[in-house]
Amino acid sequence: MAVESRTIKVDMLARVEGEGALYVRFRDGALEDVRLTIFEPPRFFEAMLRSRAFGEAPDITARICGICPVAYQMSAVHAMEHAAGMQLGGSIRDLRRLLYCGEWIESHVLHMYMLHAPDFLGLPDAVQLARTHGDLVRQGLRMKKAGNTLIERIGGRAIHPVNVRVGGFWRAPRKDDLQALVPELQWGRDAALRTVQFMATLPMPELEQDYEFVSLRHPGEYPLNEGRIVSSAGLDIAVEDWPQHFEEFQVRHSSALHARIKARGSYLTGPLARYSLNFDRLPAEIQQVARDAGLGTTCRNPFKSIVVRAVETLYAFDEALRIIATYEEPSPSFAPVEPRNVTGHAATEAPRGLLYQSYTVGGDGLIADAHIVPPTSQNQATIERDLWSVAQEGQAMADADLQARCEMSIRNHDPCISCATHFLDLTVERT
Amino acid sequence: MHEARLMRDLMTRITGVAAGNGGGRVAGVHVWLGALSHFTPHHFAEHFVDESAGSIAEGAVLTCDMSDDPTHADALTVRLISIELAPD
Numbered sequence: 001m002a003v004e005s006r007t008i009k010v011d012m013l014a015r016v017e018g019e020g021a022l023y024v025r026f027r028d029g030a031l032e033d034v035r036l037t038i039f040e041p042p043r044f045f046e047a048m049l050r051s052r053a054f055g056e057a058p059d060i061t062a063r064i065c066g067i068c069p070v071a072y073q074m075s076a077v078h079a080m081e082h083a084a085g086m087q088l089g090g091s092i093r094d095l096r097r098l099l100y101c102g103e104w105i106e107s108h109v110l111h112m113y114m115l116h117a118p119d120f121l122g123l124p125d126a127v128q129l130a131r132t133h134g135d136l137v138r139q140g141l142r143m144k145k146a147g148n149t150l151i152e153r154i155g156g157r158a159i160h161p162v163n164v165r166v167g168g169f170w171r172a173p174r175k176d177d178l179q180a181l182v183p184e185l186q187w188g189r190d191a192a193l194r195t196v197q198f199m200a201t202l203p204m205p206e207l208e209q210d211y212e213f214v215s216l217r218h219p220g221e222y223p224l225n226e227g228r229i230v231s232s233a234g235l236d237i238a239v240e241d242w243p244q245h246f247e248e249f250q251v252r253h254s255s256a257l258h259a260r261i262k263a264r265g266s267y268l269t270g271p272l273a274r275y276s277l278n279f280d281r282l283p284a285e286i287q288q289v290a291r292d293a294g295l296g297t298t299c300r301n302p303f304k305s306i307v308v309r310a311v312e313t314l315y316a317f318d319e320a321l322r323i324i325a326t327y328e329e330p331s332p333s334f335a336p337v338e339p340r341n342v343t344g345h346a347a348t349e350a351p352r353g354l355l356y357q358s359y360t361v362g363g364d365g366l367i368a369d370a371h372i373v374p375p376t377s378q379n380q381a382t383i384e385r386d387l388w389s390v391a392q393e394g395q396a397m398a399d400a401d402l403q404a405r406c407e408m409s410i411r412n413h414d415p416c417i418s419c420a421t422h423f424l425d426l427t428v429e430r431t
Numbered sequence: 432m433h434e435a436r437l438m439r440d441l442m443t444r445i446t447g448v449a450a451g452n453g454g455g456r457v458a459g460v461h462v463w464l465g466a467l468s469h470f471t472p473h474h475f476a477e478h479f480v481d482e483s484a485g486s487i488a489e490g491a492v493l494t495c496d497m498s499d500d501p502t503h504a505d506a507l508t509v510r511l512i513s514i515e516l517a518p519d
Contacts, residue, residue, distance in 0.1 A: 005459075006516045008452050014441040014509045066434045066469065114467055126467050130501035137501050141466070159474045 021425040022406055023253075024391045028431070031395065034388045036380070036410075038256035049370040054080050054339050054361045058164045061357070061372070066159050067110060070103035070151065071350030072372075073164045074225055075357040080166045082240070083344025083361050084337045091330035092168040093225075098178075098323045099154045099164070100224045100348070104316040105147025105188070106158075107351035108271075108309045111411075112199065113140030116306050119408035120202035136198065139191050143313070146181075146188040150320060153177055168334030178324045185324070189317035193289060196310040200293035205405070207389060208300045211382065212261065213273035216349055222281040222315060223274065225348050230277055231267065232298075240345040242356050248373060257377040266381035269353025270413055271308040272299050286315055302386055302412040339365040350375055352414055379413050386412065399428050434470065437509060438478040444511055445488050452516060457488040459515030463496045465506040472497055475509070491515075 025033040045064055049057060057080060061072035074096060081088065113136070114126040123129050130137040148158040153173055155161025163170050214235070216227035229245075230236045237245055248257045261267050276298035279287065290311045299308055341363040347356040353375030360369040390409045394402045403426040441462070449457050460479070464470045472495035483489045492515075500506060 005518050006452070007459075007513050008448055008516060009513045010444070010448050010511045011513075012444055012511050013505060014437050014444065014511065066474065110469065125507060127502060127504060127506045130467075130506065134502065141501060157473065158471065160477070 021427070022387065022403075023427045023429075024387075024402070024406075025429040026391075026395060026431070027429075029395070031388065031392050034384060034391050035253040036384050036387060038254045038380075042255065046370045046372055049359075049367050052367050054083075054359065054365050054367055055166050055337075057359065057367065057370075058166065059162065062160045062162075062164075064372070064374070067107050068103055068350045068352065068355075069160050070099055070155065070164075071348060071355045072357075073161065074100060074348045075346045075350075075355045075372075076359075077164060077166050078225060078346030078348065079344040079357045079359050080339075080361065081337060081344070082346055083342050083359060084166075084340055086167070086335065086337060088168065088335060091172070091328055092334070094323050094327060095154060095169060095172065095330070096164075097224050098320055098327075099151060099161070101316040101320040101323070102147045102150030102154065104224075104351050105313055105320075106144045106151065107147075108313045108316070109140050109144040109147065109195075111351070112195070112306055112309050112313070113137060113144075116309075116408075116411045117199070117202070119404070119411060120204075120303075120306070139194070143188050143191050143195070146184050147316075149184070150181060153181060165334055167337040168330065168332075170333065172329050172331070172333035175327055175329055178327055182321065182324060185317055185321050189314065189321065192310065192314040192317050196289055196293050196307065196314055199307045199310045202306065204301065204303045207302060207386075207393070209302060209386065209389065211268040211272070211300060212264070212266075213276050214261075214267045214269050214354060214378075215273040215277045216347060216354065217277055218281065220281070222278050222319070223349050229347060229354070231261070232273075232277065233264070235261070239347045239356070242345060242347065242373075243358070246356075246373075246378075248377060254380070256380050258380045259373060259378040260381060266385060267378070268382045268413070269375045269378050270305070271312055271351075271353075272302065272305050273353065274349060275299060275308045275311065282311075282315060283318065286311060286318065289314060302409065305412045339363065343369075352376065353379060376414055383410055383413055386410075399426065402426070402428065434474070434478055435482075437468075438475075438482045441509060441511060442482045442486065442488065445514055446486060448511075448514055449487055449516060455487070455519060456517040457491045457514050458517035459492045459494065460488060461494040461496075461512040461514070463505075463510040463512055464498060465503060465508050465510075466498045466501045467506040468509055470509065488514075 021037040023035045057076040058073040061076045062069035152158040156163035213232040216223035217230040218227035279297040339361045343360040345358045356373040358371045
């Protein structure tokens with residue numbers, strides 16, 4: 001007699017817990033120590049890339065992040081093309097910029113609506129936000145979908161796109177395919193404007209930090225894929241000079257690498273840095289929207305990053321519409337790339353900040369060495385500095401309130417280490 | 432990264448439930464994806480294929496119910512509804 005399969009009813013939740021811990025010590029009424037510990041083990045992507053064909057880098061690096069795979073692909077292909085002595089223009093360049101707009105939209109909207117806005121309203125998570133601000137969350141979900149659809153149309157699928165290749169794209173989207181997105185992107189642009197206006201009404205904790213901002217700066221446009229690396233303290237270097245000016249280092253209390261400017265210290269990448277170093281590269285209309293939202297030409301309050309993120313979302317919708325209006329299908333959809341035995345460097349602007357990559361490729365086309373520096377590691381030391389300030393200000397708070405403020409402070413810069421609600425195991429010592 | 436960790440936890444639960452019910456190969460997995468979980472069925476299936484490779488759930492038929500309700504109490508996460516154990 002045949003034995004039937006058995007169905008076991010389960011109904012249990014999958015959880016992500018224990019991503020990080022924060023240790024705060026007060027002694028005699030003074031803050032003595034703050035340590036942010038990340039437990040996530042190394043993922044060995046750089047080692048995985050070694051001995052793989054140079055053309056595999058965009059597909060492998062896309063797997064590093066489900067929220068910002070395009071950023072990893074863009075830095076990878078630009079670094080490979082730099083190694084090959086190529087610089088692409090025309091429609092391929094435009095398509096890459098358009099693809100990046102899609103990622104900024106979906107990532108920024110996820111960050112603002114689902115992860116950060118509940119903090120400002122004293123709500124535990126996006127589910128509660130959906131219950132108290134249903135229309136707002138539905139607006140956010142639709143905006144995010146518009147960004148994902150843009151990525152899908154150009155990249156082949158919404159998450160971990162597969163259509164990007166060194167030298168261009170496997171297949172270029174037809175003009176009609178992109179034109180079909182225009183009505184939803186126009187709606188998205190209007191929704192992004194409402195988003196700026198809403199985020200500007202949120203109660204903002206007062207905090208001004210003396211960050212050294214670091215971002216790309218391009219001669220004529222708000223930076224995405226190209227530019228020199230500049231800082232608010234006067235740094236102005238070509239991307240290939242990154243290793244001479246920056247370094248990663250380990251700290252005993254965390255598995256996450258930290259980074260610093262050599263002989264100077266921590267710095268900040270991401271929306272606050274991009275905005276403050278490139279305000280003059282935003283279209284005049286968007287500059288005015290930012291001013292109307294209470295922002296100046298620079299912003300040093302990390303909590304206002306949610307407003308800056310909204311301004312960048314507006315820009316991404318605006319830029320996407322501009323690019324689609326003039327898009328002509330590139331033919332061919334890619335340029336042939338011949339590997340050379342040199343090291344190529346590239347940095348692009350991931351939603352959360354500067355993403356630097358370098359590759360040494362042999363004459364055989366195999367990757368001999370890879371170096372990937374995500375914004376998460378570049379901002380670690382600065383996030384800890386922010387936590388010092390927050391803990392200092394919040395000394396009188398109950399531990400639960402201090403925890404909420406600390407999580408909010410981390411989410412100012414990086415949801416990737418705080419996307420699980422109540423991710424922190426907070427230890428406060430008061431002696 | 433978040434999705435990979437979530438999937439790893441889910442696989443731990445799948446193999447645990449299978450072991451607790453006599454073990455054997457998992458022929459099917461039924462999950463519910465929250466509207467705010469950042470998963471699409473396609474994306475989830477990819478992670479499932481990666482994570483189940485070499486396990487008792489490799490090759491299992493995956494059924495994903497995608498919720499569109501952001502107010503659902505579990506909207507941020509993934510629920511394992513049931514698993515189907517293959518006949519011995």
